[in-house]
Amino acid sequence: MLVRRLQRLSLAVPAALLLLPFVLIVTLGGLWIALHGENLLEPGSSQLFVGLENFKHAISDATLRASIKVTVIYVVAAVACETILGVGVALLMWRHFWGKGIVRSLVLIPMVLTPVVAGLTWRLLMDPTAGTANYLLGLLGLGSDHAFLADPSTALAAVILVDVWQNTPYVVIIVLAGLESLPAEPFEAAQLDGATGWKLLRNVTLPLLGPVLSIVVLLRTIDAVKTFALTQTMTKGGPGTSTLAISNYVYRVGFETFDIGYSSALGLVTSIALVVLIFPFARRLMTGGRPGPARGGRR
Amino acid sequence: MGTRRVGRRDVLAAVAGVAVLAAAGCSGGTGASGADGGGKxxxxxxxxxxxxxxxxxxxxxxxxxxxxxxxxxxxxxxxxxxxxxxxxxxxxxxxxxxxxxxxxxxxxxxxxxxxxxxxxxxxxxxxxxxxxxxxxxxxxxxxxxxxxxGLPVYGESTFLMYRKDLFQKYGITQVPQTTDQLEAAAKKISEATSGQVAGITMRGAPGIQSVYPWAGLLRSFGGNFFDGSGKIAINSPEAIKATQYWADLLRNYGPKGAANFDWEQNRIAFTQGKAAMTIDATANGPFNEDPKSSTVAGKVGYAPVPYAAGTTPSPADNTDNSLxxxxxxxxxxxxxxxxxxxxxxxxxxxxxxxxxxxxxxxxxxxxxxxxxxxxxxxxxxxxxxxxxxxxxxGNVNYLPSGKDSNKIIVETGQALSSVLSGQSDAKAALDAAAKNLDGVEAG
Amino acid sequence: MRFLHGAVRPLLVYLFLAWCLAPILWLVSTSLKSDVQAFSPTPVWVFTPQWGNYLNAWQEGGMSQAMLISTTVATASSVAGVICGVPLAYLVTQVWPTESKASGRVTLLILLLTTLPPILGLTPMFRTLYAAQLSQTIAGITLIHAFYAVLLAFLIFRSFLVGFPREIREAGLVDGIGEWRILGRCVIPNLVGPMFATLVLALIQSWNEFLYALILTNGATQTVPVRVSGFLSFVGTNWSNLTAAGVIGTLPIVVFALLTRKYMARGLTFGGVK
Structure with missing residues (x-):
């Protein structure tokens, strides 16, 4: 019996061998650094124990507060737009139309594009002098010298737009697959009751999609909170602090001012905050055997 | 029995697989950490x-x-x-x-x-x-x-570049030597062309990009990063005045998007004829004069960075340009x-x-x-x-040197960006930066 | 939704497709222009393709080397991810019932680990790898990517295993076969497609990773995103070479993504949808 048990547990060994050291190094190493006043430009400062000083500093840090605000706006706006737009497009693509297979493949492309490349592409497109976006707006008579990324009133929106461009296809693909796996019966029943159009959508389709949507929102949220490459390549967090997401700020503190102790403290706090925030949702979605929408079926 | 043996073997195989991968990666690497040994x-x-x-x-x-x-x-x-x-x-x-x-x-x-x-x-x-x-x-x-x-590979200073043709066209006879004249010239051209040609362009992107040309103006107004006792002084009245001047200049007479300009975008704005003046690196010279990519080749004049009236005895002593x-x-x-x-x-x-x-x-x-x-x-x-x-x-202390230089540049650059983009006023932004730099001393 | 019938519906879909693809097409066209054309204030529609940009990016720009390295790193790390992640996924779905507490806890733990921001791990990992003489090597960056690949492989493969009949394992046990052999002989052969999809998604993740790769590699071991961003220099970015490099670097993953489209939705939601 013991042998049996050991054999079962051996299934976890390869994963544990890779994951455990990594997690220990990152969390304990990160904590150790966060408790010390290390600055990369000061040899020996890595041994300078400062206790919770770095965490205390975070409480009164105005730039941190600004970057939290930016991140919250970014996550909420981007995820909301992606979800609404994505569900809309998925509904349009639900029933058959000419070229559906091809469309389904091609919309994937923005999603797999390296974020660095996506950010640079859009930075050029939105350039106030040579950008094609301005040229097109000029053709429409809307002015052709918008400096989208330099104006604090538009910079964040512009970066969010690119996130939406890159990640809406993700929502489309997933929601479309969700739609296609929905059982036919509820629809037939509702139609017998005379429900059509918006009513059908609101009372039957969307509720059935609920579980899929929650998972999409959860995963997109985790991803959006970690956003770094897009903002870094498009604006470096500027102008002012208007696009300075948390990761950009942590990077700036650690690798531009080299205050690695404070940077690690910020990184830890961010991870903990994120875990606390998503924990309830994640637990509901991933555990307890509550089936996903179509999990009953078997292939 | 047999199954158990297979199980263990499979585990071993899996573990070995990872190890082999790591090892393969190793030999594919370049032998870091001085593994090359004796050779030069x-x-x-x-x-x-x-x-x-x-x-x-x-x-x-x-x-x-x-x-x-x-x-x-x-x-x-x-x-x-x-x-x-x-x-x-x-x-x-x-x-x-x-x-x-x-x-x-x-x-x-x-x-x-x-x-x-x-x-x-x-x-x-x-x-x-x-x-x-x-x-x-x-x-x-x-x-x-x-x-x-260190052994210098290349160097540069800042200077004022201006369009001789536009100066002539709009009757500006005196190349700006003071900040007042600079502003007047920028205003004149900007207004005469109804904004078609910006009066002046400078880099406004956060960080060293904006601090580099701005630092010249800081000294033009008699300010410095540190006060006489080596304490941080980027929120001194002179620094606030310089920052206000710099931000107003770019906001009123600068091109759209200057708040995000790095060196290249600023250069392109000037060489494409979108601005009449710029204060930037001497390295810009060849780009201005390259007829293949510049529309202003042959039309550019070069002069020292202007100073604020009353702060410098004479133009000859002007050392406000960065090195x-x-x-x-x-x-x-x-x-x-x-x-x-x-x-x-x-x-x-x-x-x-x-x-x-x-x-x-x-x-x-x-x-x-x-x-x-x-x-x-x-x-x-x-x-x-x-x-x-x-x-x-050129003034090599245009930026603070030493260990804390980067912290100062990042904090100051952040403040400049906030002022330029209108997120906060010069005093508030520089006060905040000074607060974050509390305890930093001249290196 | 009556107005959405007929030709309007596909039209809107194609509009969305155009919005998705226009920037990509723009990227490709810029990669074929000269630098002057790329920066022209009015778009240049007709131009002679500068295939030399690609040659430059490939040879002098070092994309040939970066592609080789990224292929090695991405393949090795995603294979490691699958090797480590799949048995664990089998454990929490087939050996332990998915409804069990243990299964739920392991799954939740792995999901939470994905929230670990790379920015936090950067310095500790650099130091550890340095001490192990693995910093700046392909092995080092592969190990890091393998960590994230295990998480992804586990979550994705678990989603395919959740619906897999547990009776198969039970039958195997009755026959006296061990867990590993059941996994290898009875389960995996039935899930070759999902396995491939898992591998590809892990591959894409590794291929696109930027931050660790930036700090933990050097000139001889740079991966594709790091190499591409290397075209951004302080003085004078070469946009045509940069965009050409971007296109080269993106091509393989686009092809891979298209190959595994069928399994994408399910894999991407970790089983939230089928």
Whole structure:
């Protein structure tokens, strides 16, 4: 019996061998650094124990507060737009139309594009002098010298737009697959009751999609909170602090001012905050055997 | 029984698989951490810039001549420091030398990551000595104790570039010498063209991009990063005035998008004729005068950075322009300091710099002989004098040097960006930056 | 939704497709222009393709080397991810019932680990790898990517295993076969497609990773995103070479993504949808 048990547990060994050291190094190493006043430009400062000083500093840090605000706006706006737009497009693509297979493949492309490349592409497109976006707006008579990324009133929106461009296809693909796996019966029943159009959508389709949507929102949220490459390549967090997401700020503190102790403290706090925030949702979605929408079926 | 054995074997196989992968990766790597051993191997992290291209192209000659194998690596400029410091703090001998600007270099020297080159230079004069450099370029590499911690590859100062044709067209007879005149000229052109041509353009992107040209104005208004007692003073009344002036200038008469301009975007705005003036690096000269990519070639005048009336006795004493030198520094942890020094002195030597003037963009070469030579005059004659003048009066302390320089630049740059974008006013932004820099002292 | 019938519906879909693809097409066209054309204030529609940009990016720009390295790193790390992640996924779905507490806890733990921001791990990992003489090597960056690949492989493969009949394992046990052999002989052969999809998604993740790769590699071991961003220099970015490099670097993953489209939705939601 013991042998049996050991054999079962051996299934976890390869994963544990890779994951455990990594997690220990990152969390304990990160904590150790966060408790010390290390600055990369000061040899020996890595041994300078400062206790919770770095965490205390975070409480009164105005730039941190600004970057939290930016991140919250970014996550909420981007995820909301992606979800609404994505569900809309998925509904349009639900029933058959000419070229559906091809469309389904091609919309994937923005999603797999390296974020660095996506950010640079859009930075050029939105350039106030040579950008094609301005040229097109000029053709429409809307002015052709918008400096989208330099104006604090538009910079964040512009970066969010690119996130939406890159990640809406993700929502489309997933929601479309969700739609296609929905059982036919509820629809037939509702139609017998005379429900059509918006009513059908609101009372039957969307509720059935609920579980899929929650998972999409959860995963997109985790991803959006970690956003770094897009903002870094498009604006470096500027102008002012208007696009300075948390990761950009942590990077700036650690690798531009080299205050690695404070940077690690910020990184830890961010991870903990994120875990606390998503924990309830994640637990509901991933555990307890509550089936996903179509999990009953078997292939 | 049998099944159990298979189970274990499979586990072993899986574990071994990962190990093999790691090992395969290992042999595919380049044997880091000085695993190369005894051979004369030099590895240098360099800026990705024309001067580096030139050095790369001539490298085979050097390797043949000296028997030293040189590996040059490049990463984006903005991420260079992170990389260099991750290695230095681990006392890694991986990079024998690094190539970056004096703001960083002086910090590395203060931290003891790079060495004094004097003893090495005394032993090896094959490719020249410190005396060969244009003095204003080697001076920033020299400490008050006489140590020399870097060999300059290229340098630049800031100056005012203006459109002679537009000045004439709109009746501006006096090239701005004071900040008031600068603003008046910018206003005149901006209004006369109803904003079609911006009065002036400067870099506004957060960080060193905006701090670099702004620092000239800071001193123009009599401000400085530190006060007399070495305490941080970026929220002094002069600094607030300078910042307000700078932000108003760009907001009222600058091109759209200046708040995000880096060096390249600013240069493009000026060379595409979108602005009548700019204050930026002497390195811009050749780009202005290149008829292939510039619409303003032949129409540009060059002058010193204006000063605020009453702060400088006369234009001749104007030293408000920044001086920036990019140099090669030798790592303290290098296992081959002699070979590395040989490479550094070759890379900044006459053969290499002469070839640079012949083949690549190289207005910032640093040897006296090359700067004042025929080939340089033939190529950069239009602004050779302006460059030499500006560099010789350039103020190397335009940015604070030493360990805290980056922190100061990042915090100040953040404040500038907030003011320029209208997120906060000059006083509030600079007060906040000063607060974050509390305790930082002159290095 | 009556107005959405007929031709309007596909029209809107194609509009969305155009919005998705226009920037990509723009990227490709810029990669074929000269630098002057790329920066022209009015778009240049007709131009002679500068195939030399690609040659430059490939040879002098070092994309050939970066592609080789990224292929090695991405393949090795995603294979490691699958090797480590799949048995664990089998454990929490087939050996332990998915409804069990243990299964739920392991799954939740792995999901939470994906929230670990790379920015936090950067310095500790650099130091550890440095001490192990693995910093700046392909092995080092592969190990890091393998960590994230295990998480992804586990979550994705678990989603395919959740619906897999547990009776198969029970039958195997009755026959006296061990767990590993059941997994290898009875389960995996039935899930070759999902396995491939898992591998590809892990591959894409590794291929696109930027931050660790930036700090933990050097000139000889740079991966594709790091190499591409290397074209951004302080003085004078070469946009045509940069965009050409971007296109080269993206091509393989686009092809891979298209190959595994069928399993994408399910894999991407970790089983939230089928």
């Amino acid at each position: 191997q030099v590895r240098v992290l360099m800026e990705d810039i024309s001067y580096t291209d030139n050095i790369k192209s001539m490298l085979p000659e050097f390797e043949k001549e000296s028997g030293i194998k040189v590996t040059i690596e490049t990463v984006p400029y903005s991420d260079m420091s992170a990389k260099i410091l991750q290695n230095f703090t681990q006392r890694s001998p991986y990079y024998d030398a690094v190539f970056t600007d004096n703001v960083f270099g002086s910090g590395y020297f203060a931290s003891g990551y790079v060495v004094d080159l004097k003893p090495l230079a005394a032993k090896d004069t094959q490719y020249g000595s410190f005396d060969g450099f244009y003095q204003p370029y080697i001076k920033p590499m020299t400490t008050s104790e006489g140590a020399v911690f 920036n030198v990019h140099a090669l520094y030798l790592s303290k942890f290098s296992k081959n300091p002699d070979a590395t020094y040989k490479f550094l002195s070759w890379a900044t030597g006459e053969a290499v710099q002469s070839n640079a003037v012949k083949t690549v963009e190289s207005v910032g070469v640093t040897l006296d002989k090359v700067l004042k030579g025929q080939a340089y005059a033939a190529r950069y004659g239009k602004f050779q004098k302006a460059v030499l003048d500006q560099v010789s009066t």
